[in-house]
Amino acid sequence: MVVNGEQIFLLWRPYNTLYVPPHHEWFKIICLWPKAIVNKQHCRYQVIYSLPFHVTFCEMAFTDNEHFDYPEYVESCWYPWWEKQGFFRPEKHLPQAVDRIFSLCIPPPNVTGTLHLGHALTVAIEDALARWRRMQGYKVLWVPGCDHAGIATQSVVERRLLREQDKRRQDYSREEFLQEVWRWKQEKGDEIYHQLKKLGASLDWSRACFTMDPGFSKAVTEAFVRMCDSGLIYRSESLVNWSCALESAISDIEVDSKQLPGRTLLSVPGYEQKVEFGTMITFAYPIEGHEGEVAVSTTRPETMLGDVAIAVHPDDTRYQVHISVLLILWSNSSSKFDSLHNRAVKLTPAHDHTDFLLSQRHSLPKVHRPIFPLISLSISFFLSPQGVKRFQARERVISINKGGHSHFASLNCYNPLITLANSNSHSTFCPVPHSRSGDVIEPLLKKQWFVRCEKMAQKAIQAVDEGELEIIPHFYTKTWKNWLSNISDWCISRQLWWGHQIPAYRVTLPESGNTQEVGLAEIREIIGSFVQLEHSYQLKDPDVLDTWFSSGLFPFAMLGWPEQTEDLKQFYPNTMLETGNDLIFFWVARMVMLGTELTGQLPFKQVLFHSLVRDKHGRKMSKSLGNVIDPLDVISGVSLERLQEKVMEGNLDPREKAVAMEAQRKDFPNGIPECGTDALRFALCSYKAQGEDISLSVSQVLSCRHFCNKMWQTVRFTLGALLDVGSPVTPVGLHDRCIVTYLCIDFKEALQGFESYELHTVTSALHSFWLHSLCDVYLECIKPVLKQQVTESEGERKVEKRVAAAVLYHCVSTSLRLLSPLMPFLTEELWQRLQPYSPRPSTASSSVCMQSYPTTSELAHWHFPQDEADFPLVQEVVRVARSLRAQYHLTKEKPDSECHDCVCLTCSGIFFSLLLCLPEKCAH
Template sequence: MTSPPLQERKKDVLRPLPDSYSPQYVEAAWYPWWEKQGYFKPEHGRKSVSEPNPRGVFMMCIPPPNVTGSLHLGHALTNAIQDCLTRWHRMRGETTLWNPGCDHAGIATQVVVEKKLMRERGMSRHDLGRDQFIQEVWKWKNEKGDRIYHQLKKLGSSLDWDRACFTMDPKLSYAVQEAFIRLHEDGVIYRSKRLVNWSCTLNSAISDIEVDKRELTGRTLLPVPGYKDKVEFGVLVSFAYKIEGSDEEVIVATTRIETMLGDTAVAVHPADPRYQHLKGKMVVHPFCDRKMPVVFDDFVDVSFGTGAVKITPAHDQNDYEVGNRHNLAFINIMDENGLLINVPPPFLGMKRFEARKAVLQALKDLGQFKEIKDNPMVVPVCSRSKDIVEPLLKPQWYVDCADMGKQAADAVREGRLKIIPDHHLKTWFNWMDNIRDWCISRQLWWGHRIPAYFVTVNDPSVKPGEDMDGHYWVSGRTEDEAKEKAAKRFNISTDKITLRQDEDVLDTWFSSGIFPFSIFGWPNETQDLSVFYPGTLLETGHDILFFWVARMVMMGLKLTGQLPFKEVYLHAVVRDAHGRKMSKSLGNVIDPLDVITGISLEGLYAQLNDSNLDPVEVEKAKQGQKSDYPSGIPECGTDALRFALCAYTSQGRDINLDVNRILGYRHFCNKLWNAVKFAMRSLGDSFVPSEKAQLSGQEGVSDRWVLSRLCAAVGLCNAGFQAYDFPAITTAIYNFWLYELCDVYLECVKPVFSRAEEDSVSQSQAAVCRQTLYTCLETGLRLLAPIMPFVGEELYQRLPRRQSQDASASIHVTSYPETAEFCWHSEEVDRQMDFVMTVVRTIRSLRADYNLTKTRADCYLQCIDSETVTLVEQYSLQIQTLSLSQTVQPVPATGAVPEGCAVAIASDRCTVNLMLKGLIDLEKEVAKLTVKKGELEKQMEKLRERMEKSDYKEKVPVKVQELDAEKLRQSQTELEKAKEAIDNFMRMM
């Protein structure tokens, strides 16, 4: 549905509400109107953002989604929570900014554009060259990169789009360059040759977050890019190294047999008695003349295998550290493409996993192969390319995190930074207290190119010093600045200096790490930087606590001297209704837009057919979809989805999302719709709300009770927002609207409105009820608006306004209800109504027992004391209305109740007597109940016989025994009820 223009939309709200709630109708046009009116801008209603605001400032930046991204339920959860908070702060009158942005997503974007190039033009990026390829990426970004912004708008996200930032924008790129140069000049950024996570397919180092840990239980064949056949993993190969000058051998084991070509030692534990005689001995490599020492190191596990371990310092993290401790040789046997180098023929030039087979066969031929067996293990897989990640020794740029990590940990320990929920503190301190230096260089073309230059000095009089050694680097904002720095360092003229800029780009997390202040123009002293930095809150998923949150804290403290935010709220991870991780191959990945608009099962199948899954996985996924969504996903709407996501956040680290629950909240929207429709009819066209929401003193018991409940809901909602307790907010709103306003108050006022035409007393009472009803609707919608922005706005615009309110304003710039404004909470009235509702539920239960669906019966309430009699008299109209009774009459404890009543105890203060005589055929009821009693007795006898058998407890599963016991208990209860009813009817006859 296309959105009508603004004028049309404003006319539209003057028409009557459509008969039923339609998400498509409600959500069609409000968003462009909100944007056009500037409601999402912090300047709205102020001269400028720097104008002092006694209410304070709220600033939060969005976790920038990848430019390649498409909306998923994780985004939906993040944005539902963040938008609720933003709208709440805005309605509280604070200068409010929620700043949007998008991440350039180095690897993901490069992969997408490379695939597109190959698919459409049969070209690689190398065929195009760096400059032209980057132009292609920008072209793709400008055509496709805003897609996720449009999807975020569908979720109702109230972001200030005029401040949207892309991490490759000139303003942000300048900040990234400045951050690198400052940290390099301070010695915090340095260059070092170490092991990195290497993807041979991407030809780049990748971060830990881009490595999926695939757990194997044993031998498994996995597909690897660039290999026709699947490759074997999950096995442990044992082979022998010969001790130099003897026939003795040492048996070692490995899961990566090809790496033995780079072995430079064998390690054993210093206390292992089996190998003490090998001190000072060497082992001989079988494929070359390399002699390798036996080293003694505590890291060796004596109980694993033979207690002897092969050491490959250039291809394993543990071995790398052993190599450093024992000054071993580091032999790199693999190039960037995964081809073998620095190895003897016939292995030289082989692909790494082809060499795996060749080395195994060669060891067998030499007689040094021992055995191969299943081995549970974890295989590191590149999340982008699905390649097997290799530890590779490469020179890279690093950030020294020791001091920054300590400062970040101290900020939390000292309470300057708060992490919510606090069960994440253990993870935070574990990371910060044991932090490693951060590899920030990536071998990509798309991204922020590192502003560092390799220096060559063209002057024979300058002897390579400590800094030179062929590896001197200098950083600079321009090449000229870098030359000046290098010339000054060596005290020569710039014409004697030649520079070559590093080809690498920075890790995407580096630019994301300075996002909270780069978006405001840092390092320049801008107005936005002074007003909105530091921010108030960061809200994100706990899975990027280290990769993003920690780095923002470290970079913020280091580069600005301030924490980037005061609080971090970490939400849970969304899983499917069965608690499974979202996975395309399971068919349980839900697109939020499909929940919003609805989709058929065939439509879900079509999406799978368009995916990159192989045919077997597609069929498996289709079965999953058919099981979970046999009729597809019904249209739920944005408001219902947001409400469900907020209601679910109580589940801790994981959220198991059931689409049926979301549909339940769509029905809740329909209930709101019908309540407002009824209320609008009851208020009438001439209704004028009072100037303020206040008690007149004329309110009846129902009015006082519902206003007391409204006041309680206001308190719960505000407390919930302050504590980030979203389920408390949704529960308070749901309970007030559904169980208190709709189920009780609206039913109580219907007879008041119907009698209003009869006499002046009823008219006066109805007028008070109308003011109460209006206050409930208007305040209830304001409570609801941050979570359900569309239906909240639609219904609010239908209501008349108090004189103090702007008739044209959006609900989202009106004030959020506060307890001080609604101080009507009465514990006494609440207690009284609790008693009344207990009586009503008891009467309803009796009516159901005797099938009095349409017949109204007289009800006699036997009260224990005069106080209870007075209470029943006071609330008799409410009890009569809500219980569908003909009459309600209090009876003192000593008073007599007419014969012919069914009896039930409501509480220790009141017994319900429901007159049945003359309303039902007693003989027929007795006959029916007698048959039921006989059936129950037979069932119970049969069940007891089964349970009393001698082998029952041994042969029948415990769960079945528990079910049988429960069936027996239920049957016993039903039998007692049937007997009681028969006795009751017999007395009446």
């Protein structure tokens, strides 16, 4: 093939294979997907034209792809090239590099499944900031990673094994089950990393980190041992939040308390029928050695087998005579009993947090009888060797109570019962469905590992008060202080198989019944001098650590801690952390506490919170609602049939699948159109992410795709006008001065948006400039100038044409640099097409993402303040003219000569001079 006398080589390559363009000084690569040649539905191949710089190819470049109809064609090749060139590694030396560091870690996604739009928002924000800083010359380190997510991942793998193999976890040995989880992790981890690359995340993949990697596991063990040595981690018998479905403890902040208005039926794992809650049961205790009885009420009658005492209000005269017998006088005005001043309240320390604190204060026995061992309720008086489930026990306790207390005559009960009094609907708070299991949580007395948090929490508050740690938006500071001021010790034991097994051992010495639980290193130090460890019996704690404990180490463990690596010295503390506002307690506060304690420094200097992404109806995204959207489905498009196939392949029960599929039919009757990565990123960044939750609509993303098409068409027009561009020029016309002035103004607004982390300001300014200032006004003004044919003798018109082309190039190329952090793929493609026409080709970098970000000083000489006020008049003229054209049907298909109406605009002075700048059709 020959173009302009030069031979052109056509190279066919399979779709998605590695594409490495030759050096930019010698070749220009144009990636085309000729629809006339390639059948997109059956065979995806790419035609690559390798052209010397001097070859004219702009018209050919867009011939077969006049519209930005297939974003994937542009976005498929650039990421592998960026990666191969090492652009995302901080070791890459930039010509404009400065001695400043910008480091952050991605909130590691759970390996429970693929990413959703909430993750896409995180990537869009963080990648925009990382690319912006990199273009400013900062040494940028953005570390990728995944979290093992103990409870969540184990639960999803268990459901998968049950569905596919009809096996439960207990059917495997621990090692066999962990092999299944590792297979799952490999599969889902690869999918997550693929999604991150499709989203254009400029992560340093050479430093990718998984929280169960050997190096990270070493950091977890080191942190546990150090905190044990300092007394911050201890083992104690205390109340924990127990999930019978998971057979594990969970932390306080993972429990959701929901107020029930009265009798309510809830689905509980392990029960075929729904269980009733919100019912107040009243029964009476006889008083030993006294006549009469004391009536107590509870919504959990099954716990009465663990009652140890009764509390009454000190001012209730009915119980004064009995106070010295078995009743506890409660006088703390801040307790839950203030609202029950006319009642007696039963105390069950082993199954209620407030009662447990009372038992400690008044030296009461903590438990009378074990009520919830593991998943079942064992009650000996049922004369059955099998355990009874907790809510079945509730029914049987009520049933026996109805027959009178003689049923308990043979029991050594703390207080025998008498006949049930009544049962009423009662508003109550219930720790209902835990998000990981859908279970109702029970307080349970168990021996567990805890972290003392009070002193660490005070340091975290102090860091914010003294300005060492900045929280953005600032209104989260109050939430931060309130939660940390009322923090309780953190239970970090989990009765799971998947996770970091607690590095504590129970060692039984020969001929000794004494045991102690210490770290393995301490064991060797204590007993190694007088007995060989291998002669003793060792049992490692079977529990694993809470996922959030290991995640809390991420900012420094990912850099090699506890080793003093070069990365740790150079990039820690991180510059900032960006994450969703729902993780302020789960993750952020714990990172600050653990980082300060273990490294002596805050893990980051700033925390930027963004809002949660909801669907267009404002609902929280949930698989059971059918509104969880895979970012790749928005990027590449997906049919309704495929969306519904994904629901059927999931772990939802049949009822939830039906609900989800019906919701998909309503929201996406025609599926989701292909929008592209850049459109999705730009749409996400267009929302104000630091305020209320984001209600994302696919139509908004589709609108941003239309904007991408507008950019494509603008550059296509620009390439056709740049044949005569030479050295840089100074704008002379009013419209030339106005457009470069507005470019300078919008640049300053975008820069301010980046610096304040308000990306919606950036997108608004750049979108407005490109669409309304550049396309709607300036292009319309210069089209007649650029299309006119001029001769050598027409010097003035030739200069006017060259100036218009040069100003257009300046506006387009500068705007591409401004938009690059937000829309990396399209800007790279368009930038590469523009480079042969650069007035200063020797300064051109190989990629737009390695260009220097525009600066105020760079654009200062393009700013003409005296013309700044005139441009809004130009825009208003265009708006009115277009409105009149539409009103009087002055279209391309209907020339002006065919119109019988005459449209007159009355104007004078500067307004008239501005009209003269417009094309004849607009001024008509």
